[in-house]
Amino acid sequence: MNMNKRPADSxxxxxxxxxxxxxxxxxxxxxQSSLLAWAKPKATAAVTNGxxxxxxxxxxxxxxxxxxxxxxxxxxxxxxxxxSDEKRELLRLEQDTMDAxxxxxxxxxxxxxxxxxxxxFLKQEDANKQQVFPPKNEIYxxxxxxxxxxxxxxxxxxxPYHDDNQAHGLCFSVKKPVRAPPSLKNMFKLLETDYPxxxxxxxGYLESWARQGVLMVNAAMTVRAHQANSxxxxxxxxxLDVVIKTVSDQRRNVVFLLWGKDAQNRxxxxxxxxxxxxxxxxxxxxxAHRGFFDCQHFxxxxxxxxxxxxxxxxxxxxxxxRS
Numbered sequence: 001m002n003m004n005k006r007p008a009d010s011x012x013x014x015x016x017x018x019x020x021x022x023x024x025x026x027x028x029x030x031x032q033s034s035l036l037a038w039a040k041p042k043a044t045a046a047v048t049n050g051x052x053x054x055x056x057x058x059x060x061x062x063x064x065x066x067x068x069x070x071x072x073x074x075x076x077x078x079x080x081x082x083x084s085d086e087k088r089e090l091l092r093l094e095q096d097t098m099d100a101x102x103x104x105x106x107x108x109x110x111x112x113x114x115x116x117x118x119x120x121f122l123k124q125e126d127a128n129k130q131q132v133f134p135p136k137n138e139i140y141x142x143x144x145x146x147x148x149x150x151x152x153x154x155x156x157x158x159x160p161y162h163d164d165n166q167a168h169g170l171c172f173s174v175k176k177p178v179r180a181p182p183s184l185k186n187m188f189k190l191l192e193t194d195y196p197x198x199x200x201x202x203x204g205y206l207e208s209w210a211r212q213g214v215l216m217v218n219a220a221m222t223v224r225a226h227q228a229n230s231x232x233x234x235x236x237x238x239x240l241d242v243v244i245k246t247v248s249d250q251r252r253n254v255v256f257l258l259w260g261k262d263a264q265n266r267x268x269x270x271x272x273x274x275x276x277x278x279x280x281x282x283x284x285x286x287x288a289h290r291g292f293f294d295c296q297h298f299x300x301x302x303x304x305x306x307x308x309x310x311x312x313x314x315x316x317x318x319x320x321x322r323s
Contacts, residue, residue: 076100079107087111090119093136102143105246109239118235122222131225133160134167141169142217145210151247152213153255153301153313156240156263159232160223167223170216172283173206180204186283186292191315194299201318208317217243219262244269251275253308255301259283259292276304 080088080095091110094103109115125132134141157171161181166174172184180188184204191198210216219237224230244266247254254275258264260282267277280295281287302312 074100074104077104077107079103079110083111087116090116090123093139097137097144098140099143099147101148102140102243105148105250106239106242109242114235114238118239121231121234125224132222132231133162133225134169134222138167138169139221142171142210142215145170145207146213146215148246148250150213151215151251151254152305152310153257154215154217154244154247155257156244156259156266157216157218158260158262159220159229160218162223162226162228162230164225169221170206170210171218172204172216173210174204176203176205178204182285183283183288186285186288190283190293190295191298193293194296195315198316199319203318206318209313209315212313212317214313215247241266241269248275253305253310255304257297257301260287276301 076095077100078095080091083091094110098106122132155171160167160169160171161174166178166181168175172181172187174181174184179202181204188198188200192200206214206216217240219240220229220231220234221236221239222231244256248270252274256267256270256275256277258267258277258279263282264279267279270277278295278297278300280297281290281292283292298313298315302315305312
């Protein structure tokens, strides 16, 4: 089994598209095919996202009132144009591996001093022969799995998994065939009581959630191998704040699932008049018993989406994920 599988975008076209079937316990969202279309980086045809508007690929503001308007993908911007050779080298990864919609929305951040210093730090990690997770080409897989116009639910993590063959750019998710870590197991336990018909999968790979519009991103997007929180405070957190603010500003009726103090502190970045914010303790075994198993966040998220004219997330899609 290929544990390095990546989204079917320009970076990983050679892997081919991922095929999925849906669970008999809960039907897959009717929107999923249109959501998947957003992951194609050079699509030229207009795309509509089911019954709700998702905005244009350059991050223009979206609202439910414009649901009938076709959505057109724009070409990936060239963020390297006019930069010095040093900055071009530092930002090549963002240019090459980030989804076009996110690259357009975040491009002004990449030349700011904090981000340049972050990239210099990561370059020095390479020079020191430090192993860093996730692999470089998967750091921004969250953006390719869930382009900005498809975001409907946001789940925030803290630090990437730091053991071999785990982290791949989505918080809480691990590569196959790695078994679900403790926090993800607790998420599955909640789903067993909160989502009718949920079947715990034999893996912890959450791509099928991301493909439906669940943005899963860590506060620190990299970590040194086997050293938890080793890249904390290096600049990733500032970028995450902009990611959250971008979703809040440019999307509508998104559900933010904020688990633990670190995630809850970022709730101030969300416009609560436009979005739903749900808070609970972290699903870690250290805190989950203090209310996480009773929070009903998965069913509450779907209820909110349905009340706002959107197709609910098929949280049970993991059991039929053959990717």
